[in-house]
Amino acid sequence: MPIMARETGAQATWSRMGMLHESRKLTAEGIEAAKNRRQLQAEALLSDALILDPENEEALLWLSRVAVRPEDRRASLEKLVALNPANEAARVALHATQRHPQGEAGLRDLVARAESATAGGARRGALAAWKAVLDFDPGNEQAVSAVVRLLGSDHRPQARALVQRALTHNPHNGGLKLLYAEALAESNRWDDVKRVLPTVGPRDLSAAQAFERMGRLHLSAGQMTAAREAFARAVELPDHAPLTHFQLARLLDREGMTERAVVAYREVVDRTWGTPEARQAEQRLREISPYLPRSVADSWPFILREAAGWVVFVFLLAVMDSGVRVAGMSASGVAAIMLAAIGGTCWAVSGAVTGTVRFFGARAIGQGSRRALRVAGVALCLAAVALGLFNSLRSTALLLARIHSG
Amino acid sequence: MFLFPIGDPEGVRYRSIPIATIALVLANVIVYAFEFLAPYPEGYERMVYALGMAPTVVHNQFGFGALSGVTSMFMHSREGLLSLHLIGNMVYLWTFGRRVEDACGPVRYMVFYFTAGLCSALLFILASGLDSPIPVIGASGAVSGVMGAYLILFPGARIRTIFWVVVPIPYPLYLRAFWFLIPWLVYQLLPAIDQLQGYGLSSVAYFGHLGGFFGALSIFLFLRRDALYRYVTGVDL
Numbered sequence: 001m002p003i004m005a006r007e008t009g010a011q012a013t014w015s016r017m018g019m020l021h022e023s024r025k026l027t028a029e030g031i032e033a034a035k036n037r038r039q040l041q042a043e044a045l046l047s048d049a050l051i052l053d054p055e056n057e058e059a060l061l062w063l064s065r066v067a068v069r070p071e072d073r074r075a076s077l078e079k080l081v082a083l084n085p086a087n088e089a090a091r092v093a094l095h096a097t098q099r100h101p102q103g104e105a106g107l108r109d110l111v112a113r114a115e116s117a118t119a120g121g122a123r124r125g126a127l128a129a130w131k132a133v134l135d136f137d138p139g140n141e142q143a144v145s146a147v148v149r150l151l152g153s154d155h156r157p158q159a160r161a162l163v164q165r166a167l168t169h170n171p172h173n174g175g176l177k178l179l180y181a182e183a184l185a186e187s188n189r190w191d192d193v194k195r196v197l198p199t200v201g202p203r204d205l206s207a208a209q210a211f212e213r214m215g216r217l218h219l220s221a222g223q224m225t226a227a228r229e230a231f232a233r234a235v236e237l238p239d240h241a242p243l244t245h246f247q248l249a250r251l252l253d254r255e256g257m258t259e260r261a262v263v264a265y266r267e268v269v270d271r272t273w274g275t276p277e278a279r280q281a282e283q284r285l286r287e288i289s290p291y292l293p294r295s296v297a298d299s300w301p302f303i304l305r306e307a308a309g310w311v312v313f314v315f316l317l318a319v320m321d322s323g324v325r326v327a328g329m330s331a332s333g334v335a336a337i338m339l340a341a342i343g344g345t346c347w348a349v350s351g352a353v354t355g356t357v358r359f360f361g362a363r364a365i366g367q368g369s370r371r372a373l374r375v376a377g378v379a380l381c382l383a384a385v386a387l388g389l390f391n392s393l394r395s396t397a398l399l400l401a402r403i404h405s406g
Numbered sequence: 407m408f409l410f411p412i413g414d415p416e417g418v419r420y421r422s423i424p425i426a427t428i429a430l431v432l433a434n435v436i437v438y439a440f441e442f443l444a445p446y447p448e449g450y451e452r453m454v455y456a457l458g459m460a461p462t463v464v465h466n467q468f469g470f471g472a473l474s475g476v477t478s479m480f481m482h483s484r485e486g487l488l489s490l491h492l493i494g495n496m497v498y499l500w501t502f503g504r505r506v507e508d509a510c511g512p513v514r515y516m517v518f519y520f521t522a523g524l525c526s527a528l529l530f531i532l533a534s535g536l537d538s539p540i541p542v543i544g545a546s547g548a549v550s551g552v553m554g555a556y557l558i559l560f561p562g563a564r565i566r567t568i569f570w571v572v573v574p575i576p577y578p579l580y581l582r583a584f585w586f587l588i589p590w591l592v593y594q595l596l597p598a599i600d601q602l603q604g605y606g607l608s609s610v611a612y613f614g615h616l617g618g619f620f621g622a623l624s625i626f627l628f629l630r631r632d633a634l635y636r637y638v639t640g641v642d643l
Contacts, residue, residue: 282417285419286417286419308627309514309517309518309521309624309627309628310517312521312624312627313517313520313521313524316521316524316525316528317472317524319528320464320472320475320524320527320528321471321472323464323465323466323467323471323472324464324465324528324531324532324536
């Protein structure tokens with residue numbers, strides 16, 4: 001009986017996975033149709049996707065844009081916000097539908113006007129434009145952060161009040177919480193900062209910059225582990241600042257995670273060459289290197305390779321000593337030379353390709369084939385060394401026999 | 407107009423004093439001092455023919471025979487108190503040898519240096535004919551090997567380089583090794599082809615340089631274990 005129960009559970013899981021997969025496929029087709037202005041087809045496909053997976057956030061968001069009836073659009077948005085209150089795009093759209101006479105498009109227009117006023121450089125005009133956005137949507141993260149930036153350090157209490165007010169309208173927004181924590185930090189209210197920061201979930205933030213800000217705040221508040229996690233998340237995202245690796249490396253180093261610290265320090269050296277941070281990273285790398293796992297250091301290919309270097313040197317001397325006479329060599333000697341040449345070439349081509357690829361900064365290209373080439377090269381070189389040794393031993397034995405026979 | 411490397415500003419990882427490179431430079435300078443003090447031209451010429459490597463000496467096994475492949479690496483042409491041949495080779499050796507030695511360790515680096523020198527000698531012998539009586543001298547074959555190793559190990563490293571247009575221009579450029587050494591290789595390859603076809607009039611042993619450069623491919627046999635591990639795992643040396 002327990003076996004039957006397990007089978008039924010597995011079947012259910014497979015069936016659920018199949019439905020999720022089909023739902024994602026239908027969503028992709030629906031988005032494609034929407035982008036090609038086939039609104040009715042898109043709505044049908046997205047509705048089908050939601051039948052298979054009612055919690056498909058992407059399908060809900062796109063349905064809210066393509067649904068023909070306004071009440072269907074609003075219903076999709078309401079469901080989406082209920083599912084994920086931190087989904088800022090859905091929240092803004094729902095708010096605009098409820099508040100602005102022209103809906104989402106009207107709010108977008110206001111934001112565009114504010115952005116162009118900010119780019120124009122007129123502080124007062126930009127403030128007025130962003131405040132117009134905040135009149136319709138007091139919890140708008142983009143508008144709040146723009147106003148805080150425009151207010152500058154002269155109006156800290158005003159900025160903090162603005163963020164607090166925004167948070168009452170949009171309590172799940174991670175960006176607003178970060179802004180609030182920063183405002184508190186500027187007032188040296190570190191206990192409050194420590195209380196606010198844990199409420200920002202990793203799911204609430206999606207940009208590298210936000211994680212970097214969070215990491216810095218944790219660092220200032222003395223929460224090292226949390227800071228390390230924030231920086232680690234930041235470097236995983238595209239467009240992160242190269243110096244984030246430096247912060248991460250120092251934290252990893254401090255916590256004794258040497259292997260990861262070495263990788264992070266190398267990133268700093270590679271990406272910020274010539275800066276004081278790169279010099280510090282280089283210095284620290286020298287202190288914690290050489291770093292080689294014991295298992296690799298003691299492995300036979302590494303030990304044999306060192307012997308092979310000496311054998312190649314002696315082998316070259318022997319070739320010179322024979323007066324560079326290939327005809328006078330034994331078959332095994334010629335075979336050893338050929339194997340060494342082919343193996344060396346494979347190894348060399350692999351090395352040269354690695355060097356070239358590394359120079360152009362694209363490490364991922366052809367990694368598998370280069371590894372295969374290197375393995376083949378190493379194998380052939382080892383075979384050549386074995387054959388060369390056999391050849392030398394045989395020659396020595398023949399020489400000794402000749403001496404013995406007089 | 408040509409480019410002349412005057413240093414490698416980047417740091418080393420394992421050992422700050424490159425013992426083997428310094429020893430090689432000193433050995434070359436001492437041998438040159440003997441050349442300079444020998445009576446000119448008889449004594450100097452006798453040294454060149456005895457310690458220089460002529461293919462016929464190796465092939466027909468007389469004089470120093472195969473050992474001349476090693477002794478010739480320490481000989482340089484006599485050009486007064488300061489020999490451009492010696493200075494050029496030693497500056498190249500210092501520039502590129504320091505970090506290659508750091509990646510190998512002094513003993514393995516020495517063996518690599520001689521291996522590259524022997525590769526250079528072998529290619530020179532094969533290219534110029536087994537019975538050619540003209541001796542070749544200079545460390546450039548082995549130094550080319552060191553340069554090849556540098557290119558393989560540190561392709562993106564910056565080399566402090568000066569332009570030499572009649573006189574050196576006193577503003578160094580920081581060229582990446584890739585952009586310095588690949589043109590250098592091409593510059594060796596083209597006259598070498600000329601020499602093979604019998605057109606080359608230069609006294610420079612381009613095939614010796616190429617032999618040394620390709621001998622650099624054996625660098626993987628001489629790296630420190632840690633350095634090789636770094637190389638194969640894609641971490642910078």
